[in-house]
Amino acid sequence: MAVYTEVPEDDARSLFARLGLGDLVELRGIQGGIENTNYFATTEQDGQRTEWVLTLFERLTAQQLPFYLRLMKHLAQHGIPVPDPQADAAGDLVHLLCGKPAAIVDRLAGRSELQPTAAHCAAVGEMLARMHLAARDFPLTQPNLRALPWWNETVPVVLPFVDEAQAALLRSELAYQNHIAASSAATALPRGAVHADLFRDNVMFQEGALTGLFDFYFAGVDTWLFDLAVCLNDWCIDLATGAHDDVRARALLDAYDRVRPLQAAERRLLPAMLRAGALRFWISRLWDLHLPREASLLQPHDPSHFERVLRHRVEHPVAA
């Protein structure tokens, strides 16, 4: 369920009108998603209907939102198929609805491809590289809020909830990632604004073609290699076992590399970064499961999945 705040139609109608987006003719809650309240909305203007997504942010604050929404606008203006946040007369992208910060973006066509082939993975790799290049001149900065400093803070918090073997793996992997991150090769990796959560459920396809990337609310400035590793760990594994799928991974990496050739250091550090990507989501899933914040609405995903992915990445390093 993903309607945590019931929006009265009249309130939504006023917001769409204020933004000059036409008359609201339909508003329906979206059942997918776990973090925010989402509605599909249809408006009519000059006899033409347009589909939108109205989001009320349940956890992110009005101060945190401009980075994400400005990044989406920047990417949309640079030809990347992402939802384009709509501005009011003052140019603001964050609006207030039912006492919560809200945004209106255009609705992307298509649906998520939950059983991707090598062709889908190639499309994701190509678009990821195009997105990285398009964000190079994005002027705002905000760190990836789920990067190494957060792992260092959060691992001690989740340790009491895991068994001995899991605690040993969390500790040793965290030590390894701190060691790698301090190396001159890692600090010199190319970086910029990255999506940082580009899983299968955050990409749309229609008739085999990629039609959009969305859900930018974990975006931040980090290495491009980290973004690539997060994608490989979701798009190019066997979900049941966490095992690497070489055919899909090669398709994704080759397509990425054709748009933005990987540096030698990125190829060398990919195995370590794949481990980092798995560790990041293992920690966040443990944290969401065992430490639900007060009034939290988040429905946690299974942490053991990323424990399996991490064990695979440690035991069977993958060369780029």
Ligand SMILES: Nc1ncnc2c1ncn2[C@@H]1O[C@H](COP(=O)(O)OP(=O)(O)O)[C@@H](O)[C@H]1O
């Ligand atoms: N711009 C969009 N275009 C089309 N569908 C969207 C768009 N944004 C969200 N959705 C739909 O809403 C669902 C939930 O959105 P999501 O951003 O994943 O929510 P949450 O951040 O709460 O997890 C998605 O799975 C998708 O079906």
Ligand SMILES: N[C@@H](CCOP(=O)(O)O)C(=O)O
């Ligand atoms: N992709 C993350 C969870 C983030 O949730 P989302 O629905 O906002 O993408 C995970 O799988 O742990």
